[in-house]
Amino acid sequence: MGGRAAIYARFSSHNQRGESIEIQVEKSRAYCAENDLRVVATYCDFAQTGTNTDRAEFQRMMADAKRGLFDFVVIYKVTRIMRNRDEMAMARIMLRRCRVEILYAGEDISDGSAGVLQLGMLEVLAEYESALDGERIRDGIQKNAERCMANGCVRYGWDIVDGRYVVNEEEAAAIRLGVRMVLSGKSVADVVRAWEPYRTKRGGKWRFQTVRRILMRRENGGEYRYAGVVVPGGMPAIVPMDDEERVIRMLEDSHRPRAKTEAWDFPLTGKLYDGRDGGLMTGTSGTGKSGRPYHYYRCRSCGRTVRRDVVEKRVADAVREALGSADSRERIARMLADAEEERADEKPLSETVKGELAKIETAFSNIWAAIESGIAPPGGKERIDALKQRQALLKDELRTAEALEAARLDYDRALFWLEGMAAAEVDDAQLLRTFVARVVLGGPDDDDGLRVAFTFDDSAGLGDNPSLLGDHAELTGDYAAIPREMSEVAAAFGKTVLREVDEAEFLKSIPSLRRQCGDRAVLRSMHFFAENRRAVAEKEALEKGNFEKFRQLVIASGRSSAMYLQNVYTGVNPEKQDMSVALALAESILDGRGAVRVHGGGFAGTIQAFVPNDMLSYFKTTMESVLGKDACHVLTIRPAGGVVLLA
Numbered sequence: 001m002g003g004r005a006a007i008y009a010r011f012s013s014h015n016q017r018g019e020s021i022e023i024q025v026e027k028s029r030a031y032c033a034e035n036d037l038r039v040v041a042t043y044c045d046f047a048q049t050g051t052n053t054d055r056a057e058f059q060r061m062m063a064d065a066k067r068g069l070f071d072f073v074v075i076y077k078v079t080r081i082m083r084n085r086d087e088m089a090m091a092r093i094m095l096r097r098c099r100v101e102i103l104y105a106g107e108d109i110s111d112g113s114a115g116v117l118q119l120g121m122l123e124v125l126a127e128y129e130s131a132l133d134g135e136r137i138r139d140g141i142q143k144n145a146e147r148c149m150a151n152g153c154v155r156y157g158w159d160i161v162d163g164r165y166v167v168n169e170e171e172a173a174a175i176r177l178g179v180r181m182v183l184s185g186k187s188v189a190d191v192v193r194a195w196e197p198y199r200t201k202r203g204g205k206w207r208f209q210t211v212r213r214i215l216m217r218r219e220n221g222g223e224y225r226y227a228g229v230v231v232p233g234g235m236p237a238i239v240p241m242d243d244e245e246r247v248i249r250m251l252e253d254s255h256r257p258r259a260k261t262e263a264w265d266f267p268l269t270g271k272l273y274d275g276r277d278g279g280l281m282t283g284t285s286g287t288g289k290s291g292r293p294y295h296y297y298r299c300r301s302c303g304r305t306v307r308r309d310v311v312e313k314r315v316a317d318a319v320r321e322a323l324g325s326a327d328s329r330e331r332i333a334r335m336l337a338d339a340e341e342e343r344a345d346e347k348p349l350s351e352t353v354k355g356e357l358a359k360i361e362t363a364f365s366n367i368w369a370a371i372e373s374g375i376a377p378p379g380g381k382e383r384i385d386a387l388k389q390r391q392a393l394l395k396d397e398l399r400t401a402e403a404l405e406a407a408r409l410d411y412d413r414a415l416f417w418l419e420g421m422a423a424a425e426v427d428d429a430q431l432l433r434t435f436v437a438r439v440v441l442g443g444p445d446d447d448d449g450l451r452v453a454f455t456f457d458d459s460a461g462l463g464d465n466p467s468l469l470g471d472h473a474e475l476t477g478d479y480a481a482i483p484r485e486m487s488e489v490a491a492a493f494g495k496t497v498l499r500e501v502d503e504a505e506f507l508k509s510i511p512s513l514r515r516q517c518g519d520r521a522v523l524r525s526m527h528f529f530a531e532n533r534r535a536v537a538e539k540e541a542l543e544k545g546n547f548e549k550f551r552q553l554v555i556a557s558g559r560s561s562a563m564y565l566q567n568v569y570t571g572v573n574p575e576k577q578d579m580s581v582a583l584a585l586a587e588s589i590l591d592g593r594g595a596v597r598v599h600g601g602g603f604a605g606t607i608q609a610f611v612p613n614d615m616l617s618y619f620k621t622t623m624e625s626v627l628g629k630d631a632c633h634v635l636t637i638r639p640a641g642g643v644v645l646l647a
Contacts, residue, residue, distance in 0.1 A: 003071040005037035005103075008061055010045040024076040024105075031105035032074055040070050062091075065098040076106040148224045148234040153382055156201055156214055157238050165235045172238045174198045178215050179239050182247045188212045216251055220244045266297070267432040268312060268439060269628060270578070274299040275442040275449065280576060283308065300576065306441060311450075316428035318452045319435050329418040332456045337411040352613060353398045360391045433630060482567065485521035486528060492516055503529045520566065527564035531557060551595045551610065558583070558597025567602025582607045582627060589622050590615070 009024035021044050032039050041064060043057040061073065073095060095102060150160040157175050158165040178191040188211055195206045219225060221241030224234025232241075266283025274281055279301025287293055295308040322328050364387065438453040486498045492513060493501045506513075506525065513522050534557050541550040562568045562583075569577040579598060586596040586609050593615065599608035611619045616634065623632040 002036045003038070004040045004069070005032050005072040005074050006041040006043065006061060006064070006070040007032070007039060007074050008043045008058070009076065010058075027076050028074045028105040031103070035103075037072060037074065039074075062094060065095055065100045068098070070100065072101050072103050074103045074105055077104060146229055148231055153226060154201055155217075155219060157220065158235070167236045167238060171198070175214065175220055175238050178211065179220070179243055179247055182215060182250055183243065188215065188251065191215065212251060216248050218244060218248070266295075266308065267429045268297065268315065268436070271432075271436055272297055272311065272439045272441060274302065274304055275440040275451070276304070277301045279304075281306070281441065311439075311441065312428055312432060314450055315436060315439055315452055316431050318450065319431045319454070322435070322452075322454055323418060328456070329415060332418055333411050333415040335456060350398055353394055356613060357391065357394050357398065360387050360394070363387055482524060482565065485517065485524055488517045489513060489521050489525045498525055498528050499532075523564040523566065527560050530560055530564075534560075554595040554597055554608075554610065558595075561598045561602065565602070568598055570603050578627075579603070579607060582623070585623060585626055586619075589619050 007025055007028040009021050009028070025042060025044070029039060031037075041061075043061040045057040064070070065073070148165075149163045150165055154160065155165070157168060157171045159168045160166070174195055177194060181191050181194060182188070188208060192206050192208055192211050195211060198206070200206065200210070214220075218241075219235060220238045221244035222233050222235055222237030223241065224231040268281075269283050270280070272281040273279065277299070279299040281297040281299045281304075283295065284298050285293060285295045296305045297308060297311060298305045364384075367384065435454050435456065436452060437455045440449075440451040442449050487496070489506070490496060490498045490501055492509070493505065495501050506529065510522055513525075534553050538550055538553045538557075541547070541553060568579050568583065579602070583596060583598065586607060590596060590609070590611065593612050594610045596607060596609040599606045609619070620632045620634065624630070
């Protein structure tokens with residue numbers, strides 16, 4: 001056979017010993033010797049599950065495969081590389097793209113179609129074995145539940161002693177108080193206030209939903225419930241079951257789901273402007289005399305209204321007319337293809353999601369190990385349920401991410417997609433969200449006029465409409481004022497730009513600069529000097545791996561932009577503060593984690609948020625619930641920044 005080979009070995013902690021690694025490597029080396037293969041690298045993952053690819057040595061092996069360091073990967077058995085069929089298939093495809101073939105030292109795989117079938121069956125068996133492990137975990141939990149064991153499930157109102165529940169009298173007193181209050185007609189909110197002297201198991205403050213959930217537990221009346229097992233009287237009661245059942249009925253009745261108000265989508269929100277006074281037009285709804293609902297866009301400045309269906313149809317027709325041009329479609333296709341090319345070296349979002357899934361798999365493995373050892377797993381059923389919910393959400397995210405990554409647009413595919421859009425194969429709302437940057441309705445001399453700026457047009461293509469050079473045309477004065485005021489400060493020292501001015505001299509001259517240039521110019525100059533130092537410090541923090549310092553610097557930079565540079569909202573229309581709302585909302589959601597700041601030129605642009613991975617889905621959903629669909633974009637940061645090419 002001949003060629004360069006890499007050996008990969010793995011063992012999982014719950015049912016194997018470290019020596020199995022040595023056996024795998026020894027067998028694989030013997031196989032290489034028999035087949036005239038030169039071993040150039042060995043990769044070993046210790047105590048790692050085979051149900052995912054997010055393993056350090058596996059990832060290192062895949063990276064080396066892309067570099068062309070070997071021609072074959074030798075593995076002892078199928079189960080050693082992967083125990084999930086889908087992941088196995090993906091790994092094999094990835095390796096084949098690198099012209100690397102997988103060989104099995106401990107499996108006799110036939111050549112041709114029979115070998116394909118044989119390999120497929122082995123992969124199915126590997127996945128079956130993994131599923132059995134899950135069943136063993138569930139069986140252990142089930143047996144403990146049948147004996148009314150706590151299974152490590154911590155509940156407010158009880159302590160766990162020798163694996164069983166014992167009433168915690170201090171916590172039980174709070175539950176009894178809450179039950180009495182509800183039975184007397186008090187609300188859950190009243191109970192929350194009454195529980196202020198008490199603390200949760202973790203020492204935290206009470207939340208409405210947590211208190212409500214505790215009050216509605218049948219466990220309060222002594223009914224044991226875990227892993228589908230229900231045993232009346234299976235645990236010590238805190239209140240009589242009759243009282244508990246009355247509380248449940250009362251709270252269920254007071255918490256009936258209310259009819260949802262029909263939500264209407266206004267895809268031109270934030271894009272439609274009144275050409276007569278420049279006011280932003282936003283979507284709103286009302287009811288006519290007949291009771292029939294109607295929907296329209298209203299100008300925030302003058303109150304002018306236009307029917308939603310009328311203006312959206314006109315703009316959609318303009319989009320389709322633009323897409324009807326072969327030149328436009330080709331230009332957009334090139335833009336999309338170029339963007340995809342730039343993203344080619346970025347770390348896929350799917351890898352991040354797989355990393356999160358791997359952590360959950362590790363947690364399940366730890367629970368299994370605890371049960372096998374006769375130790376109740378920490379968190380019990382609630383912990384397992386939470387892990388399953390998180391796992392399901394991540395799997396959905398993974399499918400979406402992989403679908404998007406698999407469907408990367410090349411020029412031809414983009415062109416085909418655009419031709420379909422031009423042929424009216426998508427609805428108007430999608431066209432407006434995708435291709436419309438800005439719409440100006442009418443003007444001083446033309447109430448019915450309509451001017452549309454497209455997302456695929458640059459400023460050069462809008463020369464006939466200078467008012468449509470982007471979403472921020474009315475903010476030109478605000479943007480221009482920043483460098484102008486800094487230049488005025490520099491001119492006071494006989495300099496052209498502020499970077500030529502000594503900061504110490506600037507600080508000594510602030511009293512005279514205030515009189516000569518104004519307070520805002522002074523504040524913006526102070527931001528300039530401080531920001532230059534922060535940028536250097538941010539770079540150093542990242543180079544040293546000190547993300548916490550980097551995070552604090554980002555926060556300081558954003559606050560300086562808001563306070564001193566003053567580029568968060570325009571003074572022309574102070575009632576409109578989209579970015580201020582976005583910043584406040586993001587800061588509230590993050591609650592001390594991550595960082596957020598104004599990004600770019602400001603005034604009406606974007607904010608930048610650094611969000612922990614475990615908060616990403618919640619952050620995006622919450623932001624878009626306020627700001628609108630697709631308002632929040634998840635970006636991947638390259639491991640390296642800009643590159644200077646030297647001749």
